Amino acid sequence: MNQHIPSSRNFRLGRVKPQAPGNRTIFCNDRQANHVARFKGNSISTTKYNFFTFLPKGLFEQFRRVANLYFLTISILSTTPISPVSPITNVLPLSMVLLLSLIKEAFEDWKRFQNDMAINNNRVHVLQDKEWVSIPWKKLQVGDIVKVKQDGFIPADLLFLASTNVDGVCYIETANLDGETNLKIRKALEKTWDYVTPEKASEFKGEIQCEQPNNSLYTFTGNLIIQDQTIPLSPNQLLLRGCSLRNTGHIVGVVIFTGHETKVMMNAMNVPSKRSTLERKLDKLILTLFATLFTMCFIGAVGSSIFVNTKYFYLHLDSTEEDGLAQFNPGNRIGVFLLTMFTLITLYSTIIPISLYVSIEMIKFIQSTKFINNDLHMYHHETNTPALARTSNLNEELGQVEYIFSDKTGTLTRNLMEFFKCSIRGEVYGNGVTEIEKGIAERRGIKLEENISPNAVRERGFNFDDARLMGGAWRNEPNPDSCKEFFRCLAICHTVLPEGDEFPEKIRYQAASPDEAALVIAAKNFGFFFYRRTPTMIYVRESHAEKMDIIQDVSYEILNVLEFNSTRKRQSVVCRYPNGRLVLYCKGADNVIYERLVDGSNDIKTVTREHLEQFGSAGLRTLCLAYKELHPDVYENWNKKFLHAKSSLSDREKKLDEVAELIENDLILIGSTAIEDKLQDGVPACIDTLQRAGIKIWVLTGDKIETAINIAYACNLINNEMKQFIISSETDAIREVEERGDQVEIARFIREEVKKELTKCLEEVRSYFSSPPAPNLALVIDGKCLMYALDPSLRVILLNLSLNCHSVVCCRVSPLQKAQVTALVKNGARKITLGIGDGANDVSMIQAAHVGVGISGMEGMQAVMASDFAIAQFRYLVDLLLVHGRWSYLRICQFWFNFQTGFSGQRFYDDWFQSLYNVIFTALPVIMVGLYDKDVSASLSMKYPELYMEGIRNSFFKWRVVAIRAFLSVYQSLVFFYFVSSSNLSAKNSEGKIFGLWDVSTMAFTCVVITVNFRLLMNSNSITRWHYISVGGSILGWFIFVFIYSWIRTRYDRQENVYFVIYVLMSTPYFYIMLILVPIAALFCDFVYLGVQRWFFPYDYQIIQELHRHENDDSGRAQRLEIWNQSQPEETTLEISELPRAISKNTGFAFDSPGYESFFATQLGVHTSQNAWDVAKRASVRSQDIEQKE
Secondary structure, eight states, rough: OOOOOOOTTOOSSSSSOOOOSSSEETTTOOOOHHHTOOOSSSSSOOSSTTTTTTTHHHHHHHTSSSHHHHHHHHHHHHHHHOSSSSSSHHHHHHHHHHHHHHHHHHHHHHHHHHHHHHTTTOEEEEEETTTEEEEGGGGTTTOOEEEEEEEEEEEEEEEEESSSSSSEEEEEEOOHSSSSOOOEEOOOOGGTTTTHHHHHHOOOOOOOEEOOOSSTTTTOOOOEEEEEEEEEEEEEGEOOOOOOOEEEEEEEEEEEGGGGGGGHEEEEEEEEOOOOOHHHHHHHHHHHHHHHHHHHHHHHHHHHHHHTTTOOGGGTTTSSSSSTTGGGGGGHHHHHHHHHHHHHHHHHHGGOOOOHHHHHHHHHHIIIIIIITTTGGBBBTTTTTTOOSSTTTTTTGGOOOEEEESSTTTTTTEEEEEEEEEETTTTOOOOOOOOHHHHHHHHTOOOOOOOOOOOOOOOOOOHHHHTGGGGGGGGGGGOHHHEEEHHHHHSSSSSEESSSSSSSTTOEEESHHHHHHHHHHHHHTTTTTEEEEOEEOOOOOOOOSSTTTEEEEEEEEEEEEOOTTTTTTEEEEEOTTSSSOOEEEEEEEEEHHHHOSSSSOOOHHHHHHHHHHHHHHOOOOEEEEEEOOOOHHHHHHHHHHHHHTTSSSSSSSHHHHHHHHSOOOEEEEEEEEEEEEEEEETTTHHHHHHHTTHHHHHESSSSSSHHHHHHHHHHTOOOOEEEEEESOOOOHHHHHHHHHOOHHHHHHHHHHHHHHHHHHHHHHHHHHHHHHSOOOOOEEEEEEHHHHHHHTTHHHHHHHHHTTTTEEEEESSOHHHEEEEEEEEIIIIOOOOOEEEEEEHHHHHHHHHHHEEOOOTBSSSSHHHHHEEEEGGGHHHIIIIIIHHHHHHHHHHHHHHHHHHOOOOOOOHHHHHHIIIIIIIIIHHHHHHHHHOOOSHHHHHOOOGGGGHHHTTTTGGGGHHHHHHHHHHHHHHIIIIIIIHOOOOOBBOSSSOOOHHHHHHHHHHHHHHHHHHHHHHHSSOOHHHHHHHHHHHHHHHHHHHHHHHOOOOOHHHHHTTTTTTHHHTSHHHHHHHHHHHHHHHHHHHHHHHHHHHHHHOHEEEEHHHHHHSSSSSOOTOHHHHHHHHHHHHHHHTTTHHOOOOOTTTTSSTTTTTOOOOHHHHHHTTOOOOOHHHHHHHHHHHHOOOOOOOO
């Protein structure tokens, strides 16, 4: 690997919006006072155009294509008197292409406009004259007091004032921001809890001083000045636009930021105009062809200015009376040069005919609508969701992707946590086998048998199977008291809210995280059913707790809740039993809990730690559970300190953490839990296949670092054999600086720490690569460190480090940071990138990548609406890239190579011949090649994902390959003209006359049509009936046309030139001899080139073709999924890996060789083709290698 980007390279990462200087002052419930500040409105627009910019911007987008600019120039020249062609033949096709393209752009933007209007016209209740009045979102203003009902969306960034919940809290879902479907808790200031009713809210006349709009989703600073008291504000009181309200009747808030100044909109990016890399390279090719055209015209113009001379008096070159002759006046050679130059440019303009652009657009459109959209292997039956190509411009880009940037939640995972195993006082419970364990066992050649009990309980969030704990059987275990404490800890230590009927089968749990919900569901299935909650009580229905078959409802008084945060990494609850017993239950990360355990019981600690390691290696998320008995006096003294810290106006969070440390000690370890974050079906196998194809996968998630690493393990992105670099802001040194509160010092310190870590990691990487074999490397970095790492002075170091890592995981990143990381690789490393996600938080990443893929999942359709391609499951990427992407890339490259063939530099053809050449006589075969040609079948594309590397290397469109094709085209043009015209000197028609210009040109054009059509077949990898029909039909169409055209006589002189010509030609042997010899001579170089290339310098796909030459093509692909789901890498390449290795610089497949595979494969018993030209030659050349092998 060892990739290096020069530090001098400059590149942009997209739109970065630093915070504006100063503060924002908002007067609550006072529109007149806020009017002076002229805050922006709440209307949003995500369209690419508006009424005034559509035409100029749309035309600019079209003329960014060099070809369209070229055609515009030719169209303008064709309208001048010096043009030898009618302007309609150039202007009309260009106008049609531009019109259709603009209509397409207008339709797509109209859809965006309709979506914007639907959002802007949503209704929200605003306080006016002591009443809630419903108005559209777009009329909302900064300072307004609004009411949002349950399940409603937050219309703007709000300061949370009050809710219908008695403790001033509300629950929001932030799926549109960070992709998380679990609930987040927000808490209003106690000073504003009473402002729930419109009468009370109308009395609120506060002043808010806060930061200016910025794109940081996780920070907010400000003060609320109310009744001459200044109260600090935090992100805990901020409700962001796009979040939805859950489990709360309604909330009341004050609008702080509106419209495009809201945090979610400032994380959005402008709708980009995407063009494929191949298309941009085609622009360079067209410029090269134009330079060739200009050179030809320059030489012709110089020759013309030299040729004109008064000695050719009989040509009347100095005449100015007849139109068109003035440009050949010998007395004005400079004028002759210029006019002839323009004439020849128009004359030779068909070197790049516009009809081919129409054909290629048609091919891309049919590829998208017929093949991608109708692929049943990308159809998700459960949700009735097919694949959808939302654009046809990027089909071939799918065949060249090198980096995939993926969201985690809802993309790699189902966001479904399931209780899977547990350890209680040194005993492991749970018989299940995770996907990771299965994968590890299969790689080791071991087949794991999963014994599932027929009576196992199955429920969403609970996938546990062990009869020792179910149905009250835990009472027979050696440690029943520990089991009881374990289950009560699960049922009590949480912030979950129950919904629905109070029956185990009907109740639903709303939790701050899916992990917490899974733990409560597990407690229910173990017989400790949590069914009701009040601000101070938790009610649990306990089965078999005291006696078998006894069910009793127990109420536990919740005295204190010590909430979880990223610093504490634990959660505790102090509760009072009905009998007065005081207990503290605590659950959290193993390292945090172990630091606070009571001395003693080392055996249990050691065994539990071993269990935790087992769970972690199986890809499970672990928590430790502990408890502590509290004496009433000790508790009362501690509670006074807790209440004092809770009411503190400054450093409240810090003081609460300090007080919690006083009681969260001397804990007794109960055990640990293991939760499986269910991946989407086939994700590990999909990632393994993509990695074998040479594609690198980065995970960009808003999750905390521990969760992201667990998922990376579960997906096989990271394993224990990798060297991991972790750059995190959760270090003691950074926390110490943050506690001082000096923002300038914090920024400076973190930046220096990040620079030091990046430099150290990069030095380690270089040391690894300097002494191979180097291990696979993985980089994990969190959002706060990433913010500084993306600084212009550090981003090159970050890029060099990242590109040399096998896997990269970015945690706690904002939507804009996802886009910046994507742009870092796209612009910095200049690699082809693909972004895939399912939520609104992924839109910026999807738009920033070369190719954007949206997953139509649980988080709405925002990602799909912004994407280029939409699929239902992550695993369908294999089909999209390895099958459709490869085929599209190969077909489009083949298309562009083919169109160069057969173009003569001389315009001695009839006008209609030239005009219809690309429209009728060769168009259909080219389209068939673009639609149906494929190098290997879909199943072989999946079986050998390494074939995809040819697209990454851009093997089929290198300048070397283009130059070879151009040389062949020049050779063929010479054959067509000189072979036919020279032989014409000795040929005569039936009347004994030699053939004239139009006889020769018709003969040559007939040879052109036949040669080009047969050349298309020669370059096709697979021949279908459509190839035969299109080629035969095109040749037949030419003869039908020329028979009719030569038979009709009109007044138009150019048509008179070819009158009866074909009939005269076909009456002579000359015609039939030329019809055979000219195509053979023209295609001779192609035949030699293709033979030498396939024999000595084969592409990877040609080697696979030979190995599987006699196998049937599985166009239906019925068994393709089983190939990559069930076959191991060792099995799928076993036959190939045993072939003799002879490294070739021209290929990069696992068994690189100069093309002798059939012979050696036969010697080893592998079934391949045995052509005489194949085996005989290879056996004589490589006999020594056989002896060495034996």
